Amino acid sequence: MKSYKELxxxxxxxxxxxxxxxxxxxxxxxxxxxxxxxxxxxxxxVGKSAIxxxxxxxxxxxxxxxxxxxxxxxxxxLAKMMGVRNATLEYTPAGVKPxxxxxxxxxxxxxxxxxxxxxxxxxxxxxxxxxxxxxSTMEVGALREFIADTVWGELDYLLLDLPxxxxxxxxxxxxxxxxxxxxxxxxxxxVSQLVVKKSVTMARDVLKVPIIxxxxxMAFYVCQHCGEEEPLFSADETLDDAFQQVLLGxxxxxxxxxxxxxxxxxxxxxxxxxxASKALIQxxxxxxxxxxxxxxxxx
Amino acid sequence: xKFLCTDCDTAMKFKDVTRPEQGSVTALxxxxxxxxxxxMYLNPSETQMLKSLDLKLGGNNEAAQPMQLVRSQLETxxxxxxxxxxxxxxxxxxxxxxxxxxxxxxxxxxFQEEPEPTEPTGPVWxxxxxxxxxxxxxxxxxxxxxxxxxxxxxxxxDEITGAIMDxxxxxxxxxx
Ligand SMILES: Nc1ncnc2c1ncn2[C@@H]1O[C@H](COP(=O)(O)OP(=O)(O)OP(=O)(O)O)[C@@H](O)[C@H]1O
Ligand SMILES: [Mg+2]
Numbered sequence: 001m002k003s004y005k006e007l008x009x010x011x012x013x014x015x016x017x018x019x020x021x022x023x024x025x026x027x028x029x030x031x032x033x034x035x036x037x038x039x040x041x042x043x044x045x046v047g048k049s050a051i052x053x054x055x056x057x058x059x060x061x062x063x064x065x066x067x068x069x070x071x072x073x074x075x076x077x078l079a080k081m082m083g084v085r086n087a088t089l090e091y092t093p094a095g096v097k098p099x100x101x102x103x104x105x106x107x108x109x110x111x112x113x114x115x116x117x118x119x120x121x122x123x124x125x126x127x128x129x130x131x132x133x134x135x136s137t138m139e140v141g142a143l144r145e146f147i148a149d150t151v152w153g154e155l156d157y158l159l160l161d162l163p164x165x166x167x168x169x170x171x172x173x174x175x176x177x178x179x180x181x182x183x184x185x186x187x188x189x190x191v192s193q194l195v196v197k198k199s200v201t202m203a204r205d206v207l208k209v210p211i212i213x214x215x216x217x218m219a220f221y222v223c224q225h226c227g228e229e230e231p232l233f234s235a236d237e238t239l240d241d242a243f244q245q246v247l248l249g250x251x252x253x254x255x256x257x258x259x260x261x262x263x264x265x266x267x268x269x270x271x272x273x274x275x276a277s278k279a280l281i282q283x284x285x286x287x288x289x290x291x292x293x294x295x296x297x298x299x
Numbered sequence: 300x301k302f303l304c305t306d307c308d309t310a311m312k313f314k315d316v317t318r319p320e321q322g323s324v325t326a327l328x329x330x331x332x333x334x335x336x337x338x339m340y341l342n343p344s345e346t347q348m349l350k351s352l353d354l355k356l357g358g359n360n361e362a363a364q365p366m367q368l369v370r371s372q373l374e375t376x377x378x379x380x381x382x383x384x385x386x387x388x389x390x391x392x393x394x395x396x397x398x399x400x401x402x403x404x405x406x407x408x409x410f411q412e413e414p415e416p417t418e419p420t421g422p423v424w425x426x427x428x429x430x431x432x433x434x435x436x437x438x439x440x441x442x443x444x445x446x447x448x449x450x451x452x453x454x455x456x457d458e459i460t461g462a463i464m465d466x467x468x469x470x471x472x473x474x475x
Contacts, residue, residue: 126322
């Protein structure tokens with residue numbers, strides 16, 4: 001009787017071939033992307049998405065072609081923050097045309113596919129219990145398709161706004177083996193830093209993904225009347241030494257930034273001279289330098 | 300997964316797969332030498348696993364459609380994001396379930412449940428006949444059901460009973 005190895009294939013299903021074809025599709029698309037950057041944090045609500053949206057705008061204003069993947073499948077916010085919530089995706093044989101924000105930044109987000117404001121992401125399954133069991137697998141599949149099946153064209157930067165926590169990073173690292181680097185966002189509170197440290201270790205030591213640096217968000221508050229800087233969190237909650245060494249910038253809390261995020265207006269373009277915009281531009285420059293130096297080194 | 304015809308010592312080949320019934324699908328494999336067929340039943344979890352990974356039994360001969368997993372498996376997708384005038388072959392395919400993605404029928408046809416008929420189109424089945432129908436192997440059941448229904452219709456019966464199944468039986472190889 002023939003052994004497993006002697007049988008030519010899996011009776012014609014070619015499961016390995018199907019998986020390889022998925023990976024090929026992804027790599028083909030990524031071939032026209034110069035740099036991929038994941039924006040993440042172990043903690044929720046620290047401003048990852050607001051920062052991703054503004055970095056995308058800053059990079060665009062500096063002459064780059066930029067695409068953004070809203071990798072937060074269940075809590076997508078970027079379509080709103082980038083002012084393209086009403087965009088209708090266009091499907092072509094080459095792929096799905098992304099939403100394009102005012103300044104030309106491209107976006108793909110689950111939000112563009114959901115029916116109503118209050119519609120959650122639910123997957124087809126025999127029972128909803130099955131759907132929940134397989135949820136994570138579906139989400140990774142969705143993320144793969146978002147990257148692979150969007151007609152990005154030639155991109156200088158593809159930013160990925162990750163959901164809170166570090167669970168999604170291993171999937172991203174697997175989908176994008178040459179991930180350019182990670183920008184980690186924290187707020188000054190010890191609680192946030194405690195969690196964010198874990199995700200940095202995960203990224204750097206376990207997944208071996210390059211850390212571009214840390215952004216300290218809501219670092220302080222600038223009085224709009226006298227210009228005085230006040231700490232937003234407790235005054236003795238300073239940034240951990242390990243974070244200081246790779247600090248890309250400290251972004252103050254600015255209510256106008258929150259308002260711009262809510263109304264889909266690019267803050268950095270609307271208020272270019274505020275301390276927060278200047279800090280965001282500094283972060284953008286450092287990210288660009290990171291990749292410029294990397295390119296130099298590889299020459 | 301590989302299958303061997305132990306009589307011929309030959310690798311069996313994929314032949315067909317049914318749509319899911321209560322979440323499980325049946326795949327048919329055939330020996331290319333002696334044409335013996337075997338049926339493999341996937342339970343709902345196994346079916347769901349393939350579906351979630353966007354993999355198909357029997358291989359995937361069609362070119363991948365953009366975002367096919369999201370578009371076929373996202374239950375809560377908005378209608379307009381699922382165009383049906385995408386390409387000729389898709390435009391001509393039917394929507395299998397009202398209000399859901401028109402791609403569903405094409406993309407993971409093998410994984411979609413039989414659509415619920417909106418109104419009874421055929422004759423009524425008696426409880427006994429239904430029970431006997433259940434005993435027919437899943438992969439031939441739809442065919443058998445259609446055959447019995449058209450037999451009943453041709454012979455002017457509104458209800459399918461055990462007796463009508465017996466009468467129709469002569470036309471079918473399957474035992475029921
Ligand atoms: N520097 C800032 N100044 C003022 N408001 C800010 C600032 N950074 C973020 N925000 C606001 O804080 C809120 C939370 O930010 P955001 O949604 O970007 O966080 P997040 O880390 O992406 O959250 P999640 O973990 O849920 O993805 C938003 O309303 C955003 O506009
Ligand atoms: Mg977010």
